[in-house]
Amino acid sequence: MKFIGNVIWIICGGLLSAIGWWLAGALWCITIIGFPFGKQFFKIAKLAIAPFGARVVKVG
Known part of the structure; x- marks a missing residue:
């Protein structure tokens, strides 16, 4: 389910969001x-x- 969710996320705008943050x-x-x-x-x-x-893990 994680894989399918990530693929749908990337197609629906996750890639553009990551490029913007980068x-x-x-x-x-x-x-x-x-x-x-x-x-x-x-x-x-x-x-x-x-x-x-x-x-998301808090370190320190």
Whole structure:
């Protein structure tokens, strides 16, 4: 079910969302001040591409 959900999600706009987060992350990583934010945007992009079956875990 996770696989089917992720495929439907990607087709219905998940890919565009992930690309948007990736581009935002790349832009924020240009500066030293924005690097921590850009790093988090890449994590959100990973979650945006395949949300079904993913877990969000607080570390630290």
